Amino acid sequence: MRLSKLFFHTFKEAPAEADIISHQLLERGGYLRKVGKGLFIYTPLMWRVLKKISAIVREELDRAGCQEISMPLLHPAEIWRESGRWEAFTSEELLYTLKDREDHEYCLGPTHEEVVVNLISNWITSYKNLPLNLYQIGNKFRDEIRPRFGLMRAKEFLMKDGYSFSSSSEGMEEQYEVMRQAYNLIFKRLGLDFAIVEAHGGKIGKGKSEEFQVKAEIGEDVVMVAGDYASNVEAAVAIAPDYPFESTLKERKRIDTPNTTSIEALSAFTKIPPQQILKTMLYKLVFTDREEFVAIGIRGDRQVNELKVTTHFGAMEIVAANEDEIKKLTGSQAGFIGPIDLKLPFYADQTCQPMTNFTCAVNVVDIHDTNVNWERDIPRPAEFYDFLLAEEGDRCPHSPDTYHIQRGIEVGHIFNLGTLYTKKLNALFQDEKGQMQPFWMGTYGIGIGRTAAACVEQHHDEKGIIWPLAIAPFKVFITAVSTKNPDQVKAAEGIYEQLQKLGVEPLLDDRNERLGLKLKDSDLIGIPYKIIVGRAFDQEGKVEIESRTGEKTLLTPESLSSWAKELKI
Ligand code: ATP
Ligand code: MG
Numbered sequence: 215m216r217l218s219k220l221f222f223h224t225f226k227e228a229p230a231e232a233d234i235i236s237h238q239l240l241e242r243g244g245y246l247r248k249v250g251k252g253l254f255i256y257t258p259l260m261w262r263v264l265k266k267i268s269a270i271v272r273e274e275l276d277r278a279g280c281q282e283i284s285m286p287l288l289h290p291a292e293i294w295r296e297s298g299r300w301e302a303f304t305s306e307e308l309l310y311t312l313k314d315r316e317d318h319e320y321c322l323g324p325t326h327e328e329v330v331v332n333l334i335s336n337w338i339t340s341y342k343n344l345p346l347n348l349y350q351i352g353n354k355f356r357d358e359i360r361p362r363f364g365l366m367r368a369k370e371f372l373m374k375d376g377y378s379f380s381s382s383s384e385g386m387e388e389q390y391e392v393m394r395q396a397y398n399l400i401f402k403r404l405g406l407d408f409a410i411v412e413a414h415g416g417k418i419g420k421g422k423s424e425e426f427q428v429k430a431e432i433g434e435d436v437v438m439v440a441g442d443y444a445s446n447v448e449a450a451v452a453i454a455p456d457y458p459f460e461s462t463l464k465e466r467k468r469i470d471t472p473n474t475t476s477i478e479a480l481s482a483f484t485k486i487p488p489q490q491i492l493k494t495m496l497y498k499l500v501f502t503d504r505e506e507f508v509a510i511g512i513r514g515d516r517q518v519n520e521l522k523v524t525t526h527f528g529a530m531e532i533v534a535a536n537e538d539e540i541k542k543l544t545g546s547q548a549g550f551i552g553p554i555d556l557k558l559p560f561y562a563d564q565t566c567q568p569m570t571n572f573t574c575a576v577n578v579v580d581i582h583d584t585n586v587n588w589e590r591d592i593p594r595p596a597e598f599y600d601f602l603l604a605e606e607g608d609r610c611p612h613s614p615d616t617y618h619i620q621r622g623i624e625v626g627h628i629f630n631l632g633t634l635y636t637k638k639l640n641a642l643f644q645d646e647k648g649q650m651q652p653f654w655m656g657t658y659g660i661g662i663g664r665t666a667a668a669c670v671e672q673h674h675d676e677k678g679i680i681w682p683l684a685i686a687p688f689k690v691f692i693t694a695v696s697t698k699n700p701d702q703v704k705a706a707e708g709i710y711e712q713l714q715k716l717g718v719e720p721l722l723d724d725r726n727e728r729l730g731l732k733l734k735d736s737d738l739i740g741i742p743y744k745i746i747v748g749r750a751f752d753q754e755g756k757v758e759i760e761s762r763t764g765e766k767t768l769l770t771p772e773s774l775s776s777w778a779k780e781l782k783i
Contacts, residue, residue, distance in 0.1 A: 221257060353373075438450040453611065492572045701751070
């Protein structure tokens with residue numbers, strides 16, 4: 215490609231809203247153009263990168279035995295209602311919904327489980343045709359609450375989504391493993407430093423699930439790492455540091471605690487350590503057909519993992535109770551809700567089980583009880599369960615090491631769905647014994663745009679992007695130092711033609727501009743190699759080659775073919 219013909223523009227400054235480096239560099243390099251919040255045009259440079267990532271994804275998936283299809287972006291509401299997800303997604307307002315001229319409802323697909331199950335259940339009738347693993351690469355729509363960071367969290371974005379169908383639970387696990395390996399190879403080929411971390415299934419279900427997390431400070435995901443084990447904080451099982459609770463039970467006392475609406479304030483006022491205070495949270499759980507309130511107790515120094523609560527009760531959504539609801543349900547106010555005289559279901563995190571002589575609220579403003587003990591003063595909760603949000607320093611059940619926090623960008627997600635959807639959607643096949651069975655399903659996603667952005671986040675310097683060779687929009691940048699020197703111009707043209715024939719994807723900067731500006735542009739857009747035809751060419755017939763990371767060599771134009779072959783450019 216000749217730069218003079220390329221639809222291309224670089225900018226000195228990134229837009230003010232671009233607050234992470236990858237977004238800034240992609241904007242400055244002219245890779246993106248925002249059309250609206252979370253909506254982007256991909257310029258030729260960006261589209262080349264996205265196509266290259268997609269090509270690697272296709273290659274590895276095809277090798278793993280998957281087959282590419284293409285499904286519509288517009289989905290009829292009925293199939294989403296059948297699976298029960300219309301309500302789940304609309305309650306979080308993630309779904310774009312619309313109606314056609316006949317008043318039929320649709321959504322713009324945020325993911326395609328319903329549609330693909332529909333396809334399978336109409337075609338596959340026998341175990342003999344399984345396993346089957348289908349994927350597509352296409353746009354997804356999600357009305358994200360906080361679209362930001364450019365391609366990282368957009369409202370419309372490019373995703374590879376894949377779905378496997380097997381005749382047994384073991385078959386499903388095999389497919390999962392195949393995809394895990396394929397994803398591993400894909401992200402390695404993309405030059406990413408990533409970790410495979412245990413994940414929470416979110417709305418999709420409860421089966422085994424892992425995320426591919428690219429390590430990055432700006433990552434929106436909190437990953438708890440202990441030795442070789444890693445888990446998204448959403449799913450992390452942790453053991454909080456013990457606290458030496460007394461074994462001799464003391465006399466329960468009611469105390470005045472004015473204005474102590476937080477654990478910190480209560481602890482400061484009473485001189486009681488937070489570990490010895492039982493904190494009670496009041497939540498509204500939203501189900502498809504009803505709402506319920508529950509109170510969750512936790513040791514005062516710790517936080518509740520709300521996702522664990524949602525999953526435990528099988529709710530679609532969880533919302534902290536508001537002041538009015540608290541008043542109505544307890545007669546009290548936030549900061550003074552407690553298990554004593556509470557007329558609501560009360561559950562507690564496991565951290566509460568060993569507590570003795572603890573302090574807790576009694577649903578009366580400005581009052582607490584101290585030296586409270588289970589059974590003697592209040593019945594044990596309906597259940598002690600794991601509702602704990604993991605923290606740095608907690609023990610990990612999968613490693614002798616304690617947890618530390620690393621931030622990550624979720625670029626891929628693999629998931630065993632079991633028969634959750636296929637049962638709901640009545641997608642059945644005939645097994646060896648002639649019995650009808652629901653398919654065992656897996657679902658697997660890769661954010662193509664987010665992966666590109668994550669790659670920039672990991673590969674850049676003060677000058678700009680440093681694309682790995684595998685996905686650079688062009689691999690070699692060529693220019694003559696002086697556009698007024700016909701020998702240099704001719705040599706640059708010759709090298710361009712030569713490399714083009716080799717399939718190296720060169721970019722010839724034939725603009726009548728200063729050399730400094732040209733090299734700056736090349737560095738900003740992240741081309742891996744520059745070939746400069748300048749003084750060395752005039753003097754000794756050699757061109758200067760400089761890698762994006764700074765290594766320089768001098769070569770004759772004739773030796774460029776073997777240079778390119780050697781470096782596998
Ligand atoms: P997140 O937790 O970041 O919102 P998710 O878990 O909802 O993502 P999945 O449903 O697992 O996303 O989608 C598969 C992949 O699609 C993700 O791993 C991610 O790489 C990508 N992805 C999801 N949402 C977006 C988005 N809004 N913009 C860009 N890529 C996205
Ligand atoms: Mg995910």
